[in-house]
Amino acid sequence: MLLRFEREAKATAALRSPHTIDVYDFGVTEDGHFFYAMEYLDGLDLEELVDQFGPVPAERAVHFLLQACDSLSDAHGQGLTHRDIKPANLFLSRLGPSRDYIKLLDFGLVQHEKPVEQSEKLTVEGTTSGTPAYMAPEMVVQRNGVDSRSDIYALGCVGYWLVTGKQVFEADTGVAVIVEHVKTAPTPPSERTELPIPPELEAIIMKCLAKDPADRFQSTREMAAALSEVPVAHAWDTKRADEWWDLHVPETDAA
Numbered sequence: 464m465l466l467r468f469e470r471e472a473k474a475t476a477a478l479r480s481p482h483t484i485d486v487y488d489f490g491v492t493e494d495g496h497f498f499y500a501m502e503y504l505d506g507l508d509l510e511e512l513v514d515q516f517g518p519v520p521a522e523r524a525v526h527f528l529l530q531a532c533d534s535l536s537d538a539h540g541q542g543l544t545h546r547d548i549k550p551a552n553l554f555l556s557r558l559g560p561s562r563d564y565i566k567l568l569d570f571g572l573v574q575h576e577k578p579v580e581q582s583e584k585l586t587v588e589g590t591t592s593g594t595p596a597y598m599a600p601e602m603v604v605q606r607n608g609v610d611s612r613s614d615i616y617a618l619g620c621v622g623y624w625l626v627t628g629k630q631v632f633e634a635d636t637g638v639a640v641i642v643e644h645v646k647t648a649p650t651p652p653s654e655r656t657e658l659p660i661p662p663e664l665e666a667i668i669m670k671c672l673a674k675d676p677a678d679r680f681q682s683t684r685e686m687a688a689a690l691s692e693v694p695v696a697h698a699w700d701t702k703r704a705d706e707w708w709d710l711h712v713p714e715t716d717a718a
């Protein structure tokens with residue numbers, strides 16, 4: 464656990480995207496406890512957001528996903544794969560004058576894409592780490608050689624959650640969910656919600672969810688470029704974000 468904490472702190476501290484949680488300091492106390500000091504965030508994560516308030520409009524989902532792409536693009540550019548992208552690790556914050564500001568958390572499962580010595584591996588051979596509902600198929604069937612495209616798969620799962628309020632696959636056990644990710648084609652999100660979803664956004668989500676990594680976006684920059692072209696009836700702007708926060712999470716409740 465200490466090695467995992469150290470890895471998370473070092474990996475996060477090395478990243479520079481404004482959409483990655485800031486780590487200010489880390490070290491070991493005199494009695495041997497590892498610690499790190501991170502920025503305080505005021506808000507809620509995307510799992511809580513949808514649980515409490517339901518699916519979000521397509522334009523807001525695009526707004527969130529673009530910010531997540533920025534953080535991941537920085538990590539991937541340094542050869543790091545997050546391996547645990549999920550709504551609970553994407554924190555929606557009120558940061559200074561900005562509302563609806565995404566911060567990516569928890570780099571505890573981060574893995575460098577370059578081979579490492581066995582002594583440096585912090586997962587047990589033959590095991591799978593991650594969250595079943597957001598786990599790319601290759602993380603189960605391959606284990607070795609998993610790259611940044613697994614994060615893109617998981618980000619597609621997050622997009623699915625945002626616009627439908629449902630996970631891509633739902634089953635009684637985590638193992639059953641993993642099997643679905645490996646074997647079953649996902650139902651298009653438009654068939655699982657009454658909210659309008661632009662075909663372009665649905666196509667992006669479904670491309671992220673391709674079983675074969677070669678059929679997905681090959682980078683988060685490529686994904687972000689596609690998201691930027693999604694036509695929406697009403698753009699999600701500062702005014703709409705302010706109105707949402709003032710109504711649902713007023714300043715007096717955030718202390």
